[in-house]
Amino acid sequence: MDFQLAEDVLNKLQNRELHEYRVKKDEFLTFRQVLIKREDFKHFRGIAKRGGDFVYTYLDEPRS
Secondary structure (H helix, E strand, O other), X not given: OOHHHHHHHHHHHHOOOOOOEEXXXXXXXXXXXXXXXXXXXXXXXEEEOOOOOEEEEEOOOOOO
């Protein structure tokens, strides 16, 4: 995964073009670097799954 793909995925989650997106363990650091730079960072929820993968969704209300 490169930075552009991560940005595209995050935009699609925000625009509701994707309901959720699974980030593989080896792609996580690149994905997170892009995610934490966004103003709507707190609207994204990542849930850890078995094996080190994460499933990200976009929330209407920012998490605390």
